[in-house]
Amino acid sequence: MPFGLFGIVENLTLLTDLYELTMLGGYFAQGKIEQKAVFDLFFRHPPFNSTFCLAAGLEQAVDYVLNIHFGKEEIDYLWNLHLFPDDFLDYLKGFRFTGDIYAVPEGRPVFPKTPMVVVKAPIAEAQFVETALLNFINFQTLIATKASRVYRAAEHGNVIEFGTRRAHGPDGAVSATRAAYIGGCSGTSNVLAGMKFGIPVKGTMAHSWVMSFQKEIDSFRKYAEIYPHACLLLVDTYNTLASGLPNAIIVGKELEQKNFKFLGIRLDSGDLAYLATEASIELDEAGLEDAKIIISNNLDEEVISQVHADIRSMARLKGIDGERIIRRLIYGVGTHLVTSRGWSALGGVYKMAAIGVDGRMEPKIKISDNPDKTTDPGYKKLYRFYENGDMQLDLLTLSDEEMRVDESRTAFHPQFPWKRMSLPAGSDFELMHETIIKDGELVYKLPNLVEIQQRMKQDLERMHITYKRMTNPHLYKVSLSAKLSNLKQRLLHEQRAEMNNFHDPAIHI
């Protein structure tokens, strides 16, 4: 059995929590499987100090939904659990997703409590896809968002994803690489991700290459001889400034004398700001002005910002051009990027928004002791408004509201309806949800990764700098339409009235 653990990939249908199946069995037993329901997938808090996330993972989620099928192995396994009746297992054999999925495309900024994905389907199907949708979208959205922070800290320089060896398993590496590209990375060391997604692959040598020679310079010369077009030398195996850098400069000059381009050096330890500054000066003095300096070693957005600040300070003291040093940097970012250090999971949730009752969709609200966790009810759409070309606010409406350009409207705070603002007629807005799957069929052309990254860059250009900063960013407004706000307040008061018979002294209900 080759790749025992990856037998899983022939059929991912059972990538689900058991309770999705017990509930599905419950709906089946009641004859309720065809009852329509609407679920929203959203997150409550962006990771780190970000104002927004970058949507990612939709393509894999869609792949999953379109390919759900319970084969013999799955049915046999479930039968052996002695939990489900035979008629239900028979029903599963023909189970498919036949509903609709609306979603914000990958690479677009998304904000807390706005539905990134809306599933409208028979309740059995809509419920069943919960776990897998969350798995794909939580992870890739998290990593794309982390990558966006790193990319912004690198001042839109070249960030290469280097994290395969510390990622969460093989797919944790490959999918993280995909998401990192969406967030702004320009390449990866991961060859499998390169092959599967067309992401440019990068990399040269490890310390072990240098150590496999008696002398460091011999290891450099041999590498330059074999890869004259891709010669980038790791200079910190023994002593960066006393040995690695002078040896690299010798070999770099030899290479350029043979009319090849010397790509540069990599620093993987020590004080990166200090070493990069010194290396830049010495490379220039040797006439290797175009050589790049790759820095790596536990980089993340904070370390990169600090390296930039320190290079600028040191350059100022030396009276040289710090911007030039920074422009020649390339950032190899591994562990902290692909495992999202400091915020290892996005807490996306999947909540029922409406359910079909007697042929109409009845909006549902989940009230929590914590008002922050109370959901927005109903089958909804998400619009984004722009002011002078910049993103202004996101507006949630009920799906049957007409949105006419020539009408003004009022946007209501989602929790405090007395807080509101006017959106004049003629405002520029767009519907953020694309119809991805309709009646179980893919009706959307999934963009490739380059297109997704381009869209991300276009969107970030339309976002004011105050939303993009690393620390204490400005809060972006997400508002409700008048109709949705009224519905929410009505349901809150109705449910409050129902709860009057409850009497828990510890809790405001």
Next chain:
Amino acid sequence: MPFGLFGIVENLTLLTDLYELTMLGGYFAQGKIEQKAVFDLFFRHPPFNSTFCLAAGLEQAVDYVLNIHFGKEEIDYLWNLHLFPDDFLDYLKGFRFTGDIYAVPEGRPVFPKTPMVVVKAPIAEAQFVETALLNFINFQTLIATKASRVYRAAEHGNVIEFGTRRAHGPDGAVSATRAAYIGGCSGTSNVLAGMKFGIPVKGTMAHSWVMSFQKEIDSFRKYAEIYPHACLLLVDTYNTLASGLPNAIIVGKELEQKNFKFLGIRLDSGDLAYLATEASIELDEAGLEDAKIIISNNLDEEVISQVHADIRSMARLKGIDGERIIRRLIYGVGTHLVTSRGWSALGGVYKMAAIGVDGRMEPKIKISDNPDKTTDPGYKKLYRFYENGDMQLDLLTLSDEEMRVDESRTAFHPQFPWKRMSLPAGSDFELMHETIIKDGELVYKLPNLVEIQQRMKQDLERMHITYKRMTNPHLYKVSLSAKLSNLKQRLLHEQRAEMNNFHDPAIHI
């Protein structure tokens, strides 16, 4: 193309950093591919405040190594990079792993800077497997170690892994579940992991089940009717003590009157210690003394310890038996377990320890400015010594040292050789490395997960409590044999002498 992203799993060979391939190409170009080399895989720091890690991921790593092959798709992709010459790509078509792998079996405690895996192979092969070995072993070892902390905090109670929706992709969920079981979990919600690894699957209902009914009690009654043998009710959708718990008690008693066993309730929000205590009292008063209480909602080892402490305090004040409440708890642990919150990556590394020169193995040392990062040289073996049945210390020796029971020996501190201790003749010890792969063939019977978990439990029983505590655990000794210590000191001084011509004022070398 079903499951586009999982096309990857047909052949994982390219799950590697590009530089492994450029180095492999470099060894090939020099005719050095057959030169023997030894690499050690180890970590420098255990995650969190732990003294040890639990080894995990070996089975998947072995699967990878045994199945390395460059098929047409891989070769075509590499050809299109325009980086590698044709003769090298031809060589890759027949590339296989032909060397030896020695490793500490899964589920065993391992300590910093001891080789969990030793690879002895032609340098091209030994180098090539670096990235994938680290990927599999870093991730699963991390999660097994986190799970061990949770399991110990739960005082060896039933911990169920619930994290699929927040894990790092599909395999990030399935492999995490496997590792969590190794660390002590007794079940999972992940059905795919259940099917693939035989792990018991658990789960009942979500809030959406309750919300799909007009009345909470109807949702409970229907569930009890459909799953009378597996009835566990989620009681916090509306109001736990005023609604959910009384309704669950009514349905639980109805069920027991029909001679079914009521399994219990789940608490997924609110103050878990307070609610569990109140619920336990009310379940008892209702005659449902055997009902379990599952607690979930962002649990980790700290939260569980706090819940236990608070239940004990509250029970003491009420004059009831807190231990009884704790014994009926089951712990649903999700996000923080499968994403290893607070320490999202294990920093395992793979370092050259020896290289074949003129037919003999020459030990190699990597000296770092940071003595903590200086490696232990040579082809080594790892032994574990016991004193009165308890683990005493781990001893690294050179592989050709004879270890006789009837000889005393001295164990040397790895950095400060004047610190040493005597191990008397007759000491109880064992070789920790099993021969897993010999000449490219699997020669080890891989244990199943139940066996691995049993071994983990046996090992932890032989570990003194001071090494197992959550905070400030005792440091476990890892020592070098006299021969290895002497070799290390000799190489350090030799390399120091070579560095005398270097002159970087900023660094002690």
